Amino acid sequence: NAGVTQTPKFRILKIGQSMTLQCTQDMNHNYMYWYRQDPGMGLKLIYYSVGAGITDKGEVPNGYNVSRSTTEDFPLRLELAAPSQTSVYFCASSYSTAGALTDTQYFGPGTRLTVL
């Protein structure tokens, strides 16, 4: 099992450019998440998904979009990149059944994004 994989590992964008951060998991987890981590800060939830075709906003969704067409993939789209989006982005996945405590989240290695 590769677990949770993310690409790219690093990226530099110019203001106004767009890009998609890729996230794939091979553990058949139903829940997937996108977080950002700014220097010296904890993780902030951007979007999450409880299954294919279902997504919902987290704490800081502005400037981002997601889709979940398959169980395995959960790409994060940045439209019109801004310097405030400079951060490390982590994708995570977990398994849960309705009403049950969710299992631990497994994190990908992260994508370091700089917007200049």
Place this chain on the structure above:
Amino acid sequence: EDKVVQSPLSLVVHEGDTVTLNCSYEVTNFRSLLWYKQEKKAPTFLFMLTSSGIEKKSGRLSSILDKKELSSILNITATQTGDSAIYLCAVDPPSGTYKYIFGTGTRLKVLA
């Protein structure tokens, strides 16, 4: 507003010392509290605690939830340089949201 606060923000100790990290939460009807260790890259799971109050242990690490005090502690005994990391606490809020709330973390440095 739901909030998770960790203390101290940073800590420097020597090998062999015992450390206690604190996580306080203001989250109504939370379901579980999780501890993660973050070294250079992605956080890795340490413990999940529920309101049952059962202590969790793994080697030199242990953690317990104090439901009355709305807090949790993570203890590390006989620290080693490999324990140097950021320790993150997260709270899993009420059923149906799965919007984990993370604290800012405690940065631990263990000197040889």
